[in-house]
Amino acid sequence: MQAIILAAGMGKRLKEYTAENTKCMVKVNGTTLIERALRILDKKQLSRIVIVAGYEGRKLMDYISTLAIQTPICFINNEVYDKTNNIYSLALAKQYLVSEDTLLFESDIIFEEALVDILMEDSRETLALVDKFASWMDGTCMVLDDDDSIKDFIPGKYLKFEDKGGYYKTVNIYKFSQHFSANTYVPFLEAYAKAMGNNEYYESVIKLIALLETKEIKAKRLNGEVWYEIDDIQDLDIAESLFAGTIQKRYDAIASRYGGHWRYPKLLDFCYLVNPYFPPQKMLDEMKSNFEILISEYPSGMRINSLLASRNFGVRPEHIVIGNGAAELIKVLMEHTEGPVGFIRPTFEEYPNRYDSALSVVFTPDNEDFSYTAEDLIRYFDSPGHTVGTLVLINPDNPSGNYIDCEGLKKLIDWARTSSIRLVIDESFSDFAELPGDTQALDLSLLNEEVLQSYSGLFVVKSISKSYGVPGIRLGVLASSDEAAIALLKKEAPIWNINSFGEFFMQNSEKYKKDYRESLKKLAADRSGLIKELSSVSFLRPIPSQANYVMCEVTEGRTSREIACELLKHDIFIKDLTSKLHNGRQYVRIAVRNGEDNLRLITALKAMADGAEAL
Incomplete structure (x- = not known):
């Protein structure tokens, strides 16, 4: 068996990376695509590797000569x-193609060695490697029968x-038998090129052959093996995280992205915090039905969106400002804060990171659960040397999940x-708290005109993204009866600081309040079950939480990084917290x-506890 690699293209979309080199000489984590491919193929006892070069071909040949393959x-x-x-490039190699069985590659693909192994080990002679279609993919797709026959072959522009849901993406790696190449593929290739040009x-050509009754070519479906096609600099960045060398480097690369995990369709994200049960499908369908007008029309300005927020939360328009996520509002709020500010740690770092550490007064609970009450905070920030002009409270706190109930919040406000x-209370996770009886925390929100009117120094922040499960449309609100402060925040924000999808969500969310309440009940039940299961994992100690996350201490001499990387x-x-806490x-x-x-997570953790997947 031999391999043929097509490497003649210019790779224009990679711009400066291919200004003086062919695309396969682009480096991923310090190693060129071509070197990585050749090192893998060099292990497979192939008769030869044929490379069709073109753009900067001499440089490519000289470089490969240094690799000692x-x-x-x-x-x-x-x-x-x-x-x-590439039809012409492959035609140039036809004398090789017809001579023996062939593995065919395009040079802009980065792949793990297992992809080559599963092709070579499959007894079927002629195969097209395919993967289940995902949102990051582009280009030609297939529709398959249950027996891996190709029902349809669809170019990217016709998807x-x-x-x-029924598509499979071609990986652009194939196995051709010598018989198939000589008697079917090359004759079709020559005829097609003659008719259609080079x-x-x-x-x-594969599409034409795949639709013949002979069904000579079958699909080989991947099952989690990793590959990526590199066409532009964003693809290159993704590839560097997928093929980071060590699992530790891969974890760091993914963590440093702060989201965008839809580009990793197999990744199950237990790090970022959303509501898994909202929005309901009907609401999503309503948004989809309005997609064209939402993407083609300008959103309303700040005044109108303040009216929407006012209606949704029962707060006067002049007392509420809507933001492009709560982070936008936190930034502006902290920029207009002066004097000593109190923070509770561990906490959501967006607040202290936006303020001068020299003016920060930090309270750290002195217990293993990082729990505290309103009385604890009052006692600490009333004591000499700890007095502040502003106190920031996340409730429930992130990451501890500590929750101060309604009575405690009243004491703090008084x-x-x-x-x-000035009291800043971030209740982004408060709706998830489980209260005695039939009362829901949603009904005790501080986003309430009567509560806000009781003290003009109270500022309430809420991330719609987290509690309503819509982080992609970036929504947050901040409310206070301090009208001058709210007016300043509105002035600081761009007039179009939220997009049409965010506005549409706010406009229609009232209709789905019952669904939202049900989602909170489901989340509370799942949280209870998850904490119970986490308690049965020998090396974890879950800390009680009233939020949509659980903080766990890692025990038995293991490290949080070890657990995160193994998962x-x-x-x-998951989120490795150790860098945020400094208690050893x-x-x-x-x-x-x-x-x-949650079951998939627990299964993996218990396997680790049993030593099945130890690092």
């Missing part, structure tokens, strides 16, 4: 690479995205009013997801 390498030069497409793609302390091997991503102990934070996802 043991398998014989043959080069073919496509002199008209800038006027032809119907409403049918994407500015076509070899996949078009104390702040008496002491002339990433299972495509499960190890912690992770685990989001609450639905029952099926």
Whole structure:
């Protein structure tokens, strides 16, 4: 068996990365694509590797000569690479193609060695490697029968995205038998090129053959093996996180992205915090039905969106400001804060990171659960050397999940009013708290005109993204009866600081309040079940939580980084907290997801506890 690699293209979309080199010489984590591919193929006892070069071909040949690859390498030069497409490059190699069984690759693919192994080990002679279609993919797709026969072969420009659930993406790695190449593929290739010209793609020939009654070519479905096609600099960035070398480096690369995990469709995200049960499907369908007008029309300005927020939360328009996520409002609020500010740690770092550490007064609970009450805060910030002009409270706190109930919040507000302390309460996670009886925390929100009127120094922040499960549309609100402060915040924000999708969500969320309440009940039940299961994992000590996440201490001499990295091997991503706490102990934070996802997490953790997946 031999391998053929098509490497003649210019890779224009990679811009400066391919200004003086062909695309396969682009480096991913310090190693070129071509070196990585050749090192893998060099292990497979192939008769030869044929490389069709073109753009900057001499540089490519010279570079490969330095790699000391043991398998014989043959080069073919496509002199008209800038006027032809890959059908011509493959035609140049036809004398090799018809001579023996072949593995065919495009040079802009990065892949793990297992992809080559599963092709070579499959007894079927002619295969197209495919993967279940995901949102990051582009280009040619297939529709398959149950027996892996190809029912349809669809070029990227003809994809119907409403049918994407049935699509498989071609990985652009193939196995051709010598018989197939000599008697079917090459004759079709020559005829197609003669009829259509050389500015076509070899996949078009595969499409024609795949639809014949002979069904000579079958699909080989991947099952979690990793690959990526690199067309532009964002693809390159994704590839560097997927192929980071060590699992520790991969974890760091993914964590540093702060989201965008839809580009990793196999990744189960237990790090970022959302409501898994909201919005309901009907609300999503309503938004989809308005997609075209929402994307083509300007959103309303700040005044109108303040009216929407006012209606949704029962607060006067002049007392509430809506933001592009709560982070936008936190930034502006902290920029207009002066004097000593009190923070409780561990906490959501967006607040203290936006303020001068020299003016920060920090309270750290002196117990293993990081729990505290309103009385604890009052006692501490009333004591000499700890007095502040502003106190920031996340309730429930992030990451501890500590919750101060309604009575405790009233005490804090009364104390702040008496002491002339500005009190910032972030209740982004408060709706998830479980209260005695039938009362829901949602009904006790401080986003209430009567509460706000009771003290103008009270500022209430809420992330709609987290509690309502819509982080992609970026929504947050801040409310206070301090009209001058709210007016300043509105002035600081751009007139179009939220998009049409966010506005549409706010406009229609009232209709789905019952669904939202039900989602909170489901989340509370799942949280209870998750905490119970986490308690049965020998190396974890879950800390009581009233939020949609659970903080766990890591025990038995293990480290939080070890746990996080081991779970990433299972495509499960959790938050390593140890860098945020400095007490010499190890912690992770685990989001609450639905029952099926939580079970997958627990199964992986218990396997680790049993030593099945120890690092």
